[in-house]
Amino acid sequence: MKWKRKDILDLESLTQEEILHILHTAKPMKEILLRPIKKLPTLRGKSMMNLFYENSTRTRTSFETAAKVLSADTSSIAVAQSSVSKGETLLDTAKTIEAMRVDLVVIRHSASGAAAFLAENLEAGVINAGDGQHEHPTQGLLDMFTMQEHLGELSGKKILIVGDVLHSRVARSNVWGLTKMGAEVVLVGPPTLVPPELKVLGVKLSHDLDAELPGADVVMALRLQLERQQSGLFPSLREYSQLYCLTMERLKRTGKDTLVMHPGPMNRGVEISSELANSAQAVIEEQVTNGVAVRMALIYLLMGGSGNVVA
Amino acid sequence: MEGNVKSTIMDADGVRRALTRIAHEIIEKNKGTQDVVLIGIRRRGVPLAERIQNKIEEFEGVKLPLGILDITLYRDDLTTIDVQPVVHETKVPFSVHGKNVVLVDDVLYTGRTARAALDATMDLGRPQRIQLAVLIDRGHRELPIRADYVGKNLPTSSKEVVSVRVQEIDGADDVLLLEKPE
The missing domain is CATH 3.40.50.1370 (Aspartate/ornithine carbamoyltransferase)
Known part of the structure; x- marks a missing residue:
């Protein structure tokens, strides 16, 4: 199957085939995660930003771990210590991040639809890490x-x-x-x-x-x-x-x-x-372990091929 | 199959004989089967490795450990290729530490797959030695890599395609030389 999506925003819009493809890709990722040396060169030079407007330990760490195993660089913004507390809008924050040539943005936000809004406005891929009462x-x-x-x-x-x-x-x-x-x-x-x-x-x-x-x-x-x-x-x-x-x-x-x-x-x-x-x-x-494997699969699918990468 | 068949390089008997010879050479070069493990590179390296395993068992009465390597995540063209390759599982259910690892693949061409397989193997541990066995070496290397065991050296042009078929995947055992479609 040819993967075409730039973002993962919800399961409502994914097809059964796409879901099965993600789950299938997560299987080898789990094998890698369970190795003594869990590091692959696959996404060297790619970068991912965690943008978390709500508290989270496991989801944020899980995304970070997943990206690191695949050699992507990660950084995280904890909103409480960021310019958001100075009144910056979500879009401005995200545009600033994108201007740093980030390939993938992982967002958690209390507003339903926040991830979809970013996906529409950014060239970078977006993964929804929980938006309001909508989806995770x-x-x-x-x-x-x-x-x-x-x-x-x-x-x-x-x-x-x-x-x-x-x-x-x-x-x-x-x-x-x-x-x-x-x-x-x-x-x-x-x-x-x-x-x-x-x-x-x-x-x-x-x-x-x-x-x-x-x-x-x-x-x-x-x-x-x-x-x-x-x-x-x-x-x-x-x-x-x-x-x-x-x-x-x-x-x-x-x-x-x-x-x-x-x-x-x-x-x-x-x-x-x-x-x-x-x-x-x-x-x-x-x-929790499987969470890292599934996120590795998604990060690979969104950042791995030429078709879904910011040039 | 892509392209027109120009000639048959090996038939089923040819494939069998080449693998028999490779199996003998592996035993000879490693002075037996001590610490030797086989790792097939997906996809067609896997059934070839299984056959070498069977032959060595036949000759020496020892069943060598056999692993399966998926090199997708080690490819050097992941960010440039159009269609993203599907990742499959790597199954190496033993430690490669201190072992003589024999990587098995169907065709050696640019050497890029072998390079990826070397990296993938080293990420599993520190083998004593890594050797490479291929059914066909068709030349055109882009990296300083050579095979230790070769079924057949086949001079080719880059306009040609070498297709190794195995019973388990393709329903037949042979090696064909094809003309690449325009």
Whole structure:
């Protein structure tokens, strides 16, 4: 397949073929990552800039690690210490970065659509590392890569995504990607966090976790942002965890060796019990490793060929 | 296949004999099979390496370790080529440290693939020695590289294409000389 894209903005617009191509490319990247000497000369002389308007440890470090293994140069802008705090607009900041001949910009921003806006205005490639409540495509891809490694073909697999779906860009990217693979996705959470409007995503909604667990191949817990309680979306953490916390006991209901996932950072005891998170069923650390592999694949695909590189 | 077939350089028997000789030479040059490992370069170097492995097992009763190398990420033309090559997995399930590594490929031409394979191998560890085995050496080197084991030296013009076909990938074992299409 010929890769034509300059940017990765969302999974909604990627075709099934493109997603499979990315996942296929991530496989050799993982092998490289697991080597004792993890360094390749592939992207020597290419540069990538992390532009993070929101806090992030794992995603930013993951992108940096991925770029470094492939020998691309990276730098990061933590917005709090940058000219943004002097009132510079997003576009001006990005144009300044591009003027430094950066080939790829990785952006995280609290506004949905920020990455797409940059992609339209920059010649450099853009990867969306999370934009508002819209999408977090690299997380969706690494989740799918992890599922595929354990389950093989995703078609027909039952996947539960549990928690604050309403505010979750991780959930949205997973829904778009997984449904393109033919998986059966069920979004589970309290009615305030899984409102009926989410039906537009074209998947089943449920408020009863225990009823959905039987037959589930994957259960993914989402991070519950504790400030949502203050805004009245659920009455108490205790009630939330009684109904939706993933525990060893609860997972027995699936009747199979279900994969337990979490995009991190975890609130142990709120959306997932410590015991379960530490168990062999949980692949949470593996998700992190796979995240680097998937990002290596994307960085290679966006910066590797002549067609998608700033001349 | 690209281009018109001008002649058949080797038929299935020719390929078999050349690999048999290379297998013997590998044993001879390394004074046995101690510390010798084979690494096939994707794609057609892989089945060729497997056959050399089988032959050496037949002659010496030793099954040499066999690895697979994908050199895509080591190519020197990645930023200039139009169609980005698909990356495949490198599978070298043993340490190359201190080993006599025999790289196996189908055709030696400019030497650029061999250069990439050398770098890729060294990134896996520090071998004692690296040797190169090819079925066809067609000349036109652009780098100071030579093969240690050659099935056949074939003088060619740059307008020609040498096509090595193997049963496992192409459904036939032979070597053809083709005219490059205009």
